[in-house]
Amino acid sequence: MGERVSVIRREHFNAAHRLYNNDWDDAMNEKVFGKCSWPHYHGHNYELEVKVTGEVNKKTGYVIDMKELSGLIRNEVHRRFDHKNLNLDTKEFKKLNPTAENIVIVIYNLLRPHIDKKMDLQIRLYETPRNFAEFPV
DSSP: OOOOOEEEEEEEEEEEEOEEEEEEEHHHHHHHHHHGTTTTTTEEEEEEEEEEEEEETTTTTOOOOOHHHHHHIIIIIHHEEEEEEEEHHHSTEEEOOOOHHHHHHHHHHGGGGGTTSSEEEEEEEEEESSSSEEEEE
């Protein structure tokens, strides 16, 4: 087995969302989600880190071609979510609360089929500079 290395591609997208559980009334939603549950939505400048870990290819010197990884992120994530209202404009969040935790799992599931199974994939999503989620842990 060769040496394993992690490479990370950082991208960003902007999106609006509302945290809301349809099974609860407005008072309960505001108690749990605070101003993030208010009915007119709010936005974030999301920072996305996609970490791929695997053996270095002896011919290319790459774990994965970062240009290809960037294109994959653009096609699978950016085109789907950038400048969208996640609750209203995306099929992924029609019935799934678009918390950072759920968004990071969705992004992982969108990218995983396109990354060689011999490589590990981890997604980190910054909702704010101080709040982020990552999957898997």
